[in-house]
Amino acid sequence: MSRTRLAALSILCALIGCAALVTFWYNRPTTVTIAVGPSGSEAARLIDGFRLALQRERSSVRLRLVSSDSPSDSAARLEREDVDFAIVRADISMPPSAMVVAVWQRNPVILSAPATAGIERWTDLGGKTIGVMGRGVGYNIRLIQTILREHGVQPSTVRMVEVLPWETADIFRKKQIEALVTVGPPSSKPVADALSGLVRETPDGKVILVPVREAEAVADRVAYLESMDVIAGSFGSNPPRPAENFPTLGVVHYLVARRGVDDAVASEFTQQLFTLRPALAAQHPAANRLEVPDTEKGSSVQVHPGALAYLTGEQKTFVEKYSDYLYLAIFGLSLGGSAVAAVLGYFGLGRRDKDPGHLPEVLMMLRQVRATDDNDVLDEIAHRADDIFVESIEASKRPDFDSSQFATLTLALDRLNASIADRRRTIAMMEDVEEEEQPPAPVAVTIARG
Template sequence: MRRTLIILLAALLAVAAASVGVYHWATLPTTLRIAVGPVGSEDTRLVVAAAQYLARERAATRLKIVLTEGLGASASAVDDGRADLAVVRSDVAMPARGQTVAVLHRNPALLITREGSSLTRVSDLRDRRIATTRSNPANERLLQAILDHYEIPRDAVALVPLGSSQEAAEALRDGRVDAIFAVGALTGRLLNEVVSAVSRATGTPPAFVPLPEAEAIAQRSPAYESFEVVRGAFGGTPPRPAEGFMTVSVAHLLVAHTETSDADVSEFTRLLFVMRPVLSGEVPLANRIEEPDTSKGSSLPVHPGAAGYYDGETLSFMERYGDWFYLVVMLAGLGGSAIAGLFGTAANRTRSRTMNLLKDLLAIVHDAREAQSEAALDGLDRAADEILVQALTRAGEGVLDETSLVAFQLGLDQARRAIAERRHWLEEHGTPLVRAAE
């Protein structure tokens, strides 16, 4: 019985431990590695702010930042399996094993000149000098795509790399360059710095060269998109620009490895849009986070986990882990049934042994009435003593209940009485064998 109770307790503890283990495993925060770079870029600032938010809020998903040298290296980190997520650019080495999660921001390409300049159309760029504020091969390729569309030879345009927005604005003011080519987010630092620097240097709002054929350029190269810069996009009085215009843009995307769990990507996508309002207070660029094109004809395939969130098909906690809990409950039920069966079997064995002892007492009563000698009665007396010892041992172990003890008491009294009566009878009448001899 004691062994059965120990087994029962151990089984219950095992089931409880398994349930706690499953719950703990299911609720552990998921850590996703995200590749971003270079250090100091606006994308890096945005990702760092997101990682800090998730850690501060003890979210179910956390970020481990993998710093890279740039967008191309971040894409390689996904293909190499060194990162689960990465920030990439639509025209720079899109990862072969990556799928889109969200559009972090779209960066329009702007040709900025001074007010009153004779440079009003892209075709006017021939034999002009264009300043670039940062040496970026991807931006130079984008400019080349624009020039190619308008059939302007590359050697017909001189690129003048300059170190800062202020230096480029001063070069524009002094006539050393005819325009500034810049690519960045409307709410990012680069474009706003360039526009403000030109306004300060020239004393007038800058002028912008439109790309009316932006849609045609985007159709020829899926890496680019047409983009409308609305009137007053850069603020100011009078508004900058004075009129809206079209240009081309590139997208900075958050992508996930194709083998990253759909559930993990779906949960992170949800958290991304939950924390967007908070992040925008620290990094205004967060306001530009948006849903990608989830249509089947999209040139940028969307990760199934992110698509599930956008389509409203995100699995709940119980839908995701319910099978595990049901399995634990089922195993607990089977274990409980098995334990109950063992307990019942042990109880039956205990009752069977108790009944055998009572039967032995009854047999002593019967044998005492038929005993033919003192020696036989002495043997029955010793057998009764042994049964008494077994009964007391069982009672000490808690096996015998009060009813069984009463039954044993009655049985022992009856056995003792039968032995005493037979012994008295033999003393008065002698043994049957002795009488026969006389």
């Protein structure tokens, strides 16, 4: 193999290796961390199911769960950059570096009380004792205090007791509370259990769900509050509870990412989250609460650019993302290859003489034909010419066959055969002339004597 071909093969192998390395680097799984908790909660189980689904789908993004005690703990971990993603609540120290990927769930604040308690508006809570779902967290009580102040009720006039969902019935039976406030989706088990406990201990099960009629106005004044509608029949359909839709206030849990998370990673994470949501919902109904965040300009939340690219259909492909680098690489290789070829050509490196094949032998035999007067020599030359023609025909089957060289050789063989024929005729004519120029043989005369 010539040095030029060996060099070309080496360059080709190097390019293939580089392409394989780039492909491996681009498609390698990226592991990101997500803070979710507390351990065993509905959110933690859903995220763990999402982690397993990413592994099954061989996604380029993989998850590692980091357990946290509460949304505030998750927010603190994200702010310290201990994790890449987290589930946070809008009213609990939303980190400045957090950018929204998805709406995790909406948590309406629902005030419920027995019909006999005389609580029909939030302003009726002054002097009452209410149970607030959630113990040891504190932020639900702070949320209720904000809503009371917006209704003109001093929080100090309302006694609030933190209760767990399964304790509601017992606490109400002991008359330790007069009403109950839940914070969470009506379809979630803790909220459903807490309200069902209150209904069981209420005479005739007559429980009133108190709306917040000024919800939109309050939401305009308090940035982290949102106006939400509780759908009729959310807590049961026989009888429907509530009997009709009513407005209330609430807060939102967001799935957020650090600002420094790569756009491609955030885009793939968001795509897989919403693509796998139907399959996840079969085992984890909480997945049905996932929503696409508001992507309009001027919205109250800032969406991560990677998530926004997927949600708005502007997700870039590999070629679109690295097109500039690809063009520069192609240009550099072309320019570098031309420069190397010029240097090699200038110094004559890698150059080799072209194999002339049988052409020199045919030309030599052509000279021998002109110089010989022996027909036997011409016969030998003619036999050799036939052998060269047969060998050339056989060589035409090879992939490296040179058709232009074969055409030249054929022309030379034609000329050789013509010269052999001419030389045979010349030799024959010379033999005839020699015979004519020879003197006649002497005639013997016999004289008879007598």
